[in-house]
Amino acid sequence: NAGVTQTPKFQVLKTGQSMTLQCAQDMNHNSMYWYRQDPGMGLRLIYYSASEGTTDKGEVPNGYNVSRLNKREFSLRLESAAPSQTSVYFCASGLRNEKLFFGSGTQLSVL
Amino acid sequence: GENVEQHPSTLSVQEGDSAVIKCTYSDSASNYFPWYKQELGKGPQLIIDIRSNVGEKKDQRIAVTLNKTAKHFSLHITETQPEDSAVYFCAASIGSSNTGKLIFGQGTTLQVKP
Numbered sequence: 519n520a521g522v523t524q525t526p527k528f529q530v531l532k533t534g535q536s537m538t539l540q541c542a543q544d545m546n547h548n549s550m551y552w553y554r555q556d557p558g559m560g561l562r563l564i565y566y567s568a569s570e571g572t573t574d575k576g577e578v579p580n581g582y583n584v585s586r587l588n589k590r591e592f593s594l595r596l597e598s599a600a601p602s603q604t605s606v607y608f609c610a611s612g613l614r615n616e617k618l619f620f621g622s623g624t625q626l627s628v629l
Numbered sequence: 630g631e632n633v634e635q636h637p638s639t640l641s642v643q644e645g646d647s648a649v650i651k652c653t654y655s656d657s658a659s660n661y662f663p664w665y666k667q668e669l670g671k672g673p674q675l676i677i678d679i680r681s682n683v684g685e686k687k688d689q690r691i692a693v694t695l696n697k698t699a700k701h702f703s704l705h706i707t708e709t710q711p712e713d714s715a716v717y718f719c720a721a722s723i724g725s726s727n728t729g730k731l732i733f734g735q736g737t738t739l740q741v742k743p
Contacts, residue, residue: 522672549729551729551730553733558735559735560635560718560733560734560736561673561718561720561733562733563730563732566729566730568729576730577630577732608672608673612729613729617675617678618673618675620673622671622672623670623671623672
């Protein structure tokens with residue numbers, strides 16, 4: 519039982535490059551989330567998916583797109599990376615109004 | 630918009646002492662308040678949570694209190710141990726939490742000195 523698995527763990531991009539962060543959960547959760555963590559700012563919600571086939575914006579969605587591929591997988595795409603997107607990205611899954619389970623994070627640097 | 634303020638940003642205590650972290654929230658409709666612990670290089674993990682119909686909840690050395698009128702909630706750790714050293718985040722549900730969305734505080738780095 520792996521929980522929430524994120525790939526890759528580390529990534530360095532040049533400004534303007536694109537990439538997709540992958541996330542998969544094996545706990546049969548309906549809801550999945552993408553957060554970014556920046557020093558002194560806590561965790562901020564980028565996008566979430568309440569159930570398979572639905573996605574919605576969070577606090578900081580600009581510059582990102584998401585895909586809820588199926589119940590298990592929720593990917594985050596940066597179409598044209600910017601230095602302001604340098605951050606640690608966390609995927610999470612859970613049941614509504616219950617605990618969230620977080621992955622171990624992806625450390626992204628945009629040069 | 631909704632906001633959660635967390636204080637202090639850093640906290641250093643001696644092993645065996647108590648630690649208290651405080652949060653305030655802005656959304657009157659929030660009804661779910663979890664606390665997460667994040668160790669270095671790992672994702673946050675839930676340590677305790679409280680719902681708006683309860684004023685206090687305790688789990689061994691950890692307790693959380695909620696004052697809905699004042700929109701305050703606090704984490705209390707007693708008899709602190711070095712392994713309690715981590716970053717702690719409070720969070721509040723956005724609205725009535727039917728979406729499961731949370732807004733997080735800025736985090737508190739707790740250092741427990743042996």
